[in-house]
Amino acid sequence: MGKPMGFLEYERKTRPEISPEKRIENFEEFHLALDKEECRIQAARCMDCGIPFCQSGVKYGTAFSGCPLHNLIPEYNDEIFQGNWKQAAARLLKTNNFPEFTGRVCPALCENACVCGINDTPVTTHDNEYAIIEEAFANGWITPEPPEIRSGKRVAVVGSGPAGLAVADCLNKRGHSVTVFEKADRPGGLLMYGIPGMKLDKSVVQRRTDLMEAEGVEFLLNADVGKDLSAGNLVDEYDAVVLCCGSRIPRDVEVPGRDAKGIVYAVDYLTESTKSVLGMIRETSMNAKGRDVVVVGGGDTGNDCVGTAIRQGCKSIVQLDRNPKGPEQSSASSWPLKDRIYRRDYGQEEAMALFGADPRMFSSTVKEIRKDEEGNVREIVTIQIVKSTDKNGRRTITEIQGSEETIPCDLLILAAGFAGCEDYVADSFGVTRAGNGTLKTGEGQYATNVPGVFAAGDARRGSSLVVWAIAEGRACAKEVDLFLMEYTNM
Ligand SMILES: Cc1cc2nc3c(=O)[nH]c(=O)nc-3n(C[C@H](O)[C@H](O)[C@H](O)COP(=O)(O)OP(=O)(O)OC[C@H]3O[C@@H](n4cnc5c(N)ncnc54)[C@H](O)[C@@H]3O)c2cc1C
Ligand code: SF4
Structure with missing residues (x-):
C-alpha cells in the first residue's frame, strides 16, 4: 500500500462517460479513460485493509461476494500507485485471462465487498483493471506466448464464449493442442453477439481471439457440433471435449397473441x-x-x-x-x-x-x-x-x-431470461442435465457423466456473468489437465 491515508485524502472518481444525448448517436463505447495520474490517485484509495474481502470470492448463503477470480486487487492497486504498470499487468493476468472484458462489463462484485465501501465509496477496482490491461496493450506488453513444448494431447472446446476461451487459453498455454468449435461466424459467444458494442467494442474481442490464434489455438467457425459435426467423432478424435455452449434457450411468454409477427x-x-x-x-x-x-x-x-x-x-x-x-x-x-x-x-x-x-x-x-x-x-x-x-x-x-x-x-x-443448454448439444453427447436445463456435473466439478466430456460456463452454471464464465473455464481447464496428464501443475 503506497499511501496509507489515501482513502481519507482522495474521493472516488470513476471513468468519465459521454453524455446520453451524444452517445446514442452511435454504437461506440461511451466510457472514456482516466489519465494515469488520476488512476494513481484512485489506486491510492486502496487501504490494503488486511483481509481483502474484494478478492475473497465467497458465498454467503445463496449470495456471492468478492471477485470470483480472486484477482490480487490490493497488490495491483499498489503497483499502479508506484507507477509499476507492467508489474500491475503481470499481477492481473495471473488470475484473469481476459481483463479487457471484465474491465468493461463486469458488475464488480469486488467493489460491493470493498472495506472502503462500508461507510464511504469503494475503490474503483473495475476501472483500475481496465486501465492496467489497456496500458499493457498500448505498450505492446501483450504479445503471443505460445507454449514451448506440446503435450501431444488434443482437446476440443465447443463454444467460444468467455468460458470456452478461458478453457482454451489455459490448456493451450499448458501445451495441449486445442481446437475451438463455434457455430457462429465469429468467435466470442455473447461477448461478440449479445453484449452490444457500446459496452464492449467488437475489436476488443477480435484482438484477444487473434492473439490466441497466434498462440496456437485453432478456431473452427460455422461449425455446429451436434448438427454439422458429429459429437461421436469429436469424442473419438480428441482426448477430451469441453462443452462451453452457453445457456441459450430463451424463456418465452405464454400469453394470448404470442403468434403475432414482430x-x-x-x-x-x-x-x-x-x-x-x-x-x-x-x-x-x-x-x-x-x-x-x-x-x-x-x-x-x-x-x-x-x-x-x-x-x-x-x-x-x-x-x-x-x-x-x-x-x-x-x-x-x-x-x-x-x-x-x-x-x-x-x-x-x-x-x-x-x-x-x-x-x-x-x-x-x-x-x-x-x-x-x-x-x-x-x-x-x-x-x-x-x-x-x-x-x-x-x-x-x-x-x-x-x-x-x-x-x-x-x-x-x-428478454425474460434463459432456460439452459440447447437439447441437441446435450443429447448428442449423451450428457445428463440438471433440473434447470444445465449440463450436470458434480458440485464444484466439471466432468459430466460421459468419460472425457466436461462442461463449463453458462452451460453448466446457468446464465450468469462473464467473470463467472472465465472462472469456470479456468477451474475446468485444471480438471481437464489432471484427466489428461494424471497430475496438474496449473
Ligand atoms: C444481452 C446480454 C448482455 C450481457 N451483459 C453482461 C454484462 O454486461 N456483464 C456480464 O458479466 N455478463 C453479461 N451477460 C452474461 C454473459 O454474457 C454470459 O454469462 C457469458 O457470456 C457466458 O459465457 P459462456 O462462454 O458460458 O457462454 P456464451 O457466451 O453464451 O457462449 C457460448 C458459445 O457456444 C456456441 N455454441 C452453442 N452451441 C454450439 C454448438 N452446438 N456447436 C458450436 N458452438 C456452439 C454459441 O454460438 C456461443 O458462441 C450478458 C448476457 C446477455 C445475453
Ligand atoms: S473481474 Fe470483476 S469482480 Fe473481479 S476484480 Fe475485476 S471487476 Fe472486480
Whole structure:
C-alpha cells in the first residue's frame, strides 16, 4: 500500500462517460479513460485493509461476494500507485485471462465487498483493471506466448464464449493442442453477439481471439457440433471435449397473441444489430427505427435492448420489469453484498434523456398481445403483479385485477431470461442435465457423466456473468489437465 491515508485524502472518481444525448448517436463505447495520474490517485484509495474481502470470492448463503477470480486487487492497486504498470499487468493476468472484458462489463462484485465501501465509496477496482490491461496493450506488453513444448494431447472446446476461451487459453498455454468449435461466424459467444458494442467494442474481442490464434489455438467457425459435426467423432478424435455452449434457450411468454409477427428474442435482436453495425448484413425486420418498442424483462439484457432500440431510433420504449421499484436509499448497510436500491443502467439513463422518463414499468408483466389484421403485433396489455413466498417457501406471483394497461407496440423484444443448454448439444453427447436445463456435473466439478466430456460456463452454471464464465473455464481447464496428464501443475 503506497499511501496509507489515501482513502481519507482522495474521493472516488470513476471513468468519465459521454453524455446520453451524444452517445446514442452511435454504437461506440461511451466510457472514456482516466489519465494515469488520476488512476494513481484512485489506486491510492486502496487501504490494503488486511483481509481483502474484494478478492475473497465467497458465498454467503445463496449470495456471492468478492471477485470470483480472486484477482490480487490490493497488490495491483499498489503497483499502479508506484507507477509499476507492467508489474500491475503481470499481477492481473495471473488470475484473469481476459481483463479487457471484465474491465468493461463486469458488475464488480469486488467493489460491493470493498472495506472502503462500508461507510464511504469503494475503490474503483473495475476501472483500475481496465486501465492496467489497456496500458499493457498500448505498450505492446501483450504479445503471443505460445507454449514451448506440446503435450501431444488434443482437446476440443465447443463454444467460444468467455468460458470456452478461458478453457482454451489455459490448456493451450499448458501445451495441449486445442481446437475451438463455434457455430457462429465469429468467435466470442455473447461477448461478440449479445453484449452490444457500446459496452464492449467488437475489436476488443477480435484482438484477444487473434492473439490466441497466434498462440496456437485453432478456431473452427460455422461449425455446429451436434448438427454439422458429429459429437461421436469429436469424442473419438480428441482426448477430451469441453462443452462451453452457453445457456441459450430463451424463456418465452405464454400469453394470448404470442403468434403475432414482430416478436423477437433479445439475443437474436442484439445479434442482428451488431451484425448490422459491423456491416455484415443490411437492416432487417428487427430494426427498431420509428417503432413503438416494448421490452419484456428488467435485467441487464433488457437494458441492452433499450440502449440498442434507442440507438436505432425507436419512436417510444417501455421496459416491463417484474420486480418492484427499489428504495431510493438503503436503510441498512448491505456490505459485502450489493444493495437493492433503485438504480438506472445506461439504457434507462438514455431513455430518460430522450423521452424524459425511466422506461421501466415496475411490478409489471405482459398479459396479452394484440394483433392487427395482418397478424402484426399492434399493442400490449400489461398487468401489475405482486411477488411473494408461500408457506412452503415457493415463490408465487399474483396478478392485480383491474390494473391492466394498454400500450402501443409494433416491436416486442423478449428478454425474460434463459432456460439452459440447447437439447441437441446435450443429447448428442449423451450428457445428463440438471433440473434447470444445465449440463450436470458434480458440485464444484466439471466432468459430466460421459468419460472425457466436461462442461463449463453458462452451460453448466446457468446464465450468469462473464467473470463467472472465465472462472469456470479456468477451474475446468485444471480438471481437464489432471484427466489428461494424471497430475496438474496449473
Ligand atoms: C444481452 C446480454 C448482455 C450481457 N451483459 C453482461 C454484462 O454486461 N456483464 C456480464 O458479466 N455478463 C453479461 N451477460 C452474461 C454473459 O454474457 C454470459 O454469462 C457469458 O457470456 C457466458 O459465457 P459462456 O462462454 O458460458 O457462454 P456464451 O457466451 O453464451 O457462449 C457460448 C458459445 O457456444 C456456441 N455454441 C452453442 N452451441 C454450439 C454448438 N452446438 N456447436 C458450436 N458452438 C456452439 C454459441 O454460438 C456461443 O458462441 C450478458 C448476457 C446477455 C445475453
Ligand atoms: S473481474 Fe470483476 S469482480 Fe473481479 S476484480 Fe475485476 S471487476 Fe472486480
